[in-house]
Amino acid sequence: MQSAEEPKGELVIRTIAMPADTNPSGDIFGGWLMSQMDLGSGILAAKTAKSRVVTVAIEGMSFLKPVRVGDTVTCYAWVEKIGRTSMIIPVEAWVQRYMQGEVVRVTRGVFTYVAVDPDGNPVPVQRDV
Numbered sequence: 001m002q003s004a005e006e007p008k009g010e011l012v013i014r015t016i017a018m019p020a021d022t023n024p025s026g027d028i029f030g031g032w033l034m035s036q037m038d039l040g041s042g043i044l045a046a047k048t049a050k051s052r053v054v055t056v057a058i059e060g061m062s063f064l065k066p067v068r069v070g071d072t073v074t075c076y077a078w079v080e081k082i083g084r085t086s087m088i089i090p091v092e093a094w095v096q097r098y099m100q101g102e103v104v105r106v107t108r109g110v111f112t113y114v115a116v117d118p119d120g121n122p123v124p125v126q127r128d129v
């Protein structure tokens with residue numbers, strides 16, 4: 001069953017929530033989910049900047065619904081703003097429930113990346129035009 005809302009942005013990472021990603025109560029760790037969002041949006045940031053990038057800030061992080069073992073987790077991201085060296089990238093994680101068709105948004109957050117040189121110093125984001 002599809003939710004009324006649809007994911008927007010680019011599919012940047014897809015994985016499955018595994019038993020190893022749980023806390024002692026059997027729920028999926030929020031930190032694991034945030035790391036998937038960071039990995040996915042980092043891929044988009046590096047592709048956009050065409051350079052190494054680092055995460056400098058995470059804002060507005062919300063955990064909206066629980067994630068369960070076996071759920072398929074998909075992160076969607078889009079570039080909202082490009083500064084001189086920084087990029088603001090909103091990210092959402094959606095899950096398809098294990099053995100069900102239901103698709104629900106489980107998190108959202110806004111990740112900021114900075115393009116850096118090999119020494120970790122900020123460098124201007126390379127623009128296509």
Ligand SMILES: CC(C)(COP(=O)(O)OP(=O)(O)OC[C@H]1O[C@@H](n2cnc3c(N)ncnc32)[C@H](O)[C@@H]1OP(=O)(O)O)[C@@H](O)C(=O)NCCC(=O)NCCS
Nearest residue numbers: 054055056057082083084085086087112114116120121122
């Ligand atoms: C990212 C980093 C290189 C920035 O260095 P800096 O000396 O603060 O550089 P600047 O002040 O020139 O800022 C660079 C850009 O980052 C932005 N920025 C810096 N701190 C920010 C923050 N807390 N939130 C949002 N943007 C921020 C600046 O606005 C600037 O953007 P712009 O060039 O588009 O205008 C440095 O803070 C760093 O290495 N941080 C650690 C990153 C890291 O290890 N991440 C993984 C954590 S495990």
